[in-house]
Amino acid sequence: MNILICNVGSTSLKYQLFRMDEGEQVLAAGGAERVGAVKSLFYHKNNVAGDSVRQEMPLPSHREAICAMLEHLLAGCIDSLEEISCVGFKVVHAKGVTGVQYLTEEVLQAMADFNAVAPAHNPPYIAAIRQFRELMPSTPLLGSFETGFHAQMPPEAYLYPLPAQLCRDRAIRRYGFHGASHEYLTAWVSEAMGRKDLKIVSCHLGGSGSLAAVKNGVSVDTTMGMGLQCGVMHNNRIGDMDPYIIFYLVEESGMTSEEVKTLLQTKSGFYGMSGGVSNDLRDIEEAANRGNEDARNAIRSYAYSIKKYIGAYTAAIGGLDAVVFGGGIGRNSPTVRQMSLEGLECLGIRVDEEKNQHAKGGADISVPGSPVRVYVVDTNEEIIVARKAMTLLQKG
Ligand code: ADP
Numbered sequence: 001m002n003i004l005i006c007n008v009g010s011t012s013l014k015y016q017l018f019r020m021d022e023g024e025q026v027l028a029a030g031g032a033e034r035v036g037a038v039k040s041l042f043y044h045k046n047n048v049a050g051d052s053v054r055q056e057m058p059l060p061s062h063r064e065a066i067c068a069m070l071e072h073l074l075a076g077c078i079d080s081l082e083e084i085s086c087v088g089f090k091v092v093h094a095k096g097v098t099g100v101q102y103l104t105e106e107v108l109q110a111m112a113d114f115n116a117v118a119p120a121h122n123p124p125y126i127a128a129i130r131q132f133r134e135l136m137p138s139t140p141l142l143g144s145f146e147t148g149f150h151a152q153m154p155p156e157a158y159l160y161p162l163p164a165q166l167c168r169d170r171a172i173r174r175y176g177f178h179g180a181s182h183e184y185l186t187a188w189v190s191e192a193m194g195r196k197d198l199k200i201v202s203c204h205l206g207g208s209g210s211l212a213a214v215k216n217g218v219s220v221d222t223t224m225g226m227g228l229q230c231g232v233m234h235n236n237r238i239g240d241m242d243p244y245i246i247f248y249l250v251e252e253s254g255m256t257s258e259e260v261k262t263l264l265q266t267k268s269g270f271y272g273m274s275g276g277v278s279n280d281l282r283d284i285e286e287a288a289n290r291g292n293e294d295a296r297n298a299i300r301s302y303a304y305s306i307k308k309y310i311g312a313y314t315a316a317i318g319g320l321d322a323v324v325f326g327g328g329i330g331r332n333s334p335t336v337r338q339m340s341l342e343g344l345e346c347l348g349i350r351v352d353e354e355k356n357q358h359a360k361g362g363a364d365i366s367v368p369g370s371p372v373r374v375y376v377v378d379t380n381e382e383i384i385v386a387r388k389a390m391t392l393l394q395k396g
Pocket of ligand 1: 205206207208235279280281282285327328329332333
């Protein structure tokens, strides 16, 4: 069974074609960047033939990017589109819908109902899914919602202190995201430690990041909320913030609510805190090393919030067996890991700094014999989506 997994961004498309019945082999992988710009980039790697393509080409919309992908898949990976059993999407959010689902018109409508909550994610996904439907009319389209892994959180973790009826009427609650990554990271730890009865804090830290408190394989709390604008800060999006700052800016500084929304969605997080250095932590670390105080404060503040959540989640799950780091930052920044964990010996966390500095995916960076294991893991969200899609497809 071949399953095509697609990840849609507002200006990007990433894909992997998995053969699931022969040990989860990746037949091909690729993507498109700067979709909609004058010059877009398309890249494709065919693992069957062992060749790859990387070319600038006009891709005015996702439709052209999807066509380029299908053309390349048909040129050496598969003989016909019938060989693709389904397309699986790592979809983000829908009102009243979670888990893995066939992407019917009702499900797309439920996604559209939450456009205001996930404005950067839902509209491009819905548009791209419609293009897939036109271009691959006989292939089932399935979505695994990022909220699924957190669906068993208890009410004390997901309820907001707002009028109960308003929350019920408007589906206002904490949902949580990055479910595929948290699921992969914590399952990896469980496998590495040979146990399922574990208390784990999972740190998915990428351009967008969240932590999850996972007890016996179940997420019982997470830092993201109804939408993706809270918890630890993100590349250019706000994290936790007093909501009254919004009213203060609108009422006292003359900004419109649209301007404040743009500020929170695109000019905050690392980008805003560093004084506009960049939304990429690599640039901010470099600026901090050159003495830029705003850049230093952005990293300090980020690490501090991770540390606070590790402490809070250890209390929430009544102890700690492991902390796991994944995502572009979690996997690649020894600085963030070191700063987030320093001083947490009181929780049983002791990091070997030499191992931390040189950690590769799959590393245990804790001091041997210390009570809490600390892992750095290459997350694999796509394989989680592919497995869920296969299970749903097999159920029929
Ligand atoms: P996304 O959340 O967009 O899917 P990733 O999980 O790939 O992205 O994370 C991307 C981020 O990872 C980059 O914006 C950058 O801040 C960070 N990153 C990648 N490599 C490094 C590195 N070597 N050092 C520090 N940060 C890094």
